[in-house]
């Protein structure tokens with residue numbers, strides 16, 4: 001049984017359509033990265049899964065239970081790191097943890113949890129004095145209470161420095177190794193590629209790709225980003241480059257001097273030849289293997305940048 005099934009989900013806020021007929025599944029035991037730029041609809045999806053908001057259409061089940069009818073049971077088995085940090089200024093980390101432990105009726109040790117997230121030193125300090133990263137660590141510790149079957153982490157790296165982000169990924173791996181399903185959202189490919197089994201890419205409320213990290217890598221596979229610095233470029237020349245059979249996309253980056261950026265799946269010399277045949281002077285060029293970040297960008301930003 002999948003851990004999460006999202007089926008035909010739509011959500012409108014007044015005239016804003018935040019989610020449009022969204023369907024996907026998160027399998028039990030996997031780490032699923034929910035990736036999309038700001039405003040794509042990630043938090044809205046998470047809020048519907050947790051029944052914090054009601055959808056306009058569609059259905060969500062968690063461990064086979066309807067998200068609306070069984071929200072209490074679902075939340076009891078789920079650890080949530082919500083978007084935006086909501087700590088209580090006057091309570092210490094220990095008190096936050098004690099509250100979460102009481103609410104879930106578990107016997108966790110606050111010190112052990114805070115040690116895991118690297119916040120043991122501040123256990124008896126009031127959260128009002130915490131940095132963003134410290135608050136984020138505290139919220140993560142609260143999400144871990146009760147060894148939940150499902151962890152839902154909304155942008156868990158917010159406010160964390162690179163070390164903190166690495167530690168967070170380590171905790172995701174440990175939780176997954178213990179058997180938890182992890183669903184976490186991010187707008188940064190780098191954050192998800194290191195830990196996720198599969199990635200779903202959300203754009204404007206629609207899922208535009210769901211694949212394994214390997215599968216996404218393959219779709220970038222073989223492709224190379226070619227950057228050619230030229231003395232000038234015009235629409236006809238750019239169109240001719242785009243029309244070459246090995247070129248997937250071509251855009252122009254910058255103006256002075258212009259740089260033609262092409263995704264090439266094969267011969268790079270054809271691009272250089274096409275430009276030279278048109279009397280365009282090639283001042284420099286470089287090649288780079290397309291990265292997962294390039295794949296993410298091509299799905300989420302529209303690949304074309306008009307020639308200027």
Ligand SMILES: Nc1ncnc2c1ncn2[C@@H]1O[C@H](COP(=O)(O)OP(=O)(O)OP(=O)(O)O)[C@@H](O)[C@H]1O
Pocket residue numbers: 013016017018036037038039040041042043044045083187
């Ligand atoms: N309460 C609300 N009222 C009106 N519009 C909303 C509300 N919440 C979200 N939206 C809109 O719905 C769309 C999706 O927002 P959502 O917060 O789900 O995206 P997100 O992918 O989580 O973005 P971010 O990465 O910035 O958190 C956006 O256009 C947003 O402006």
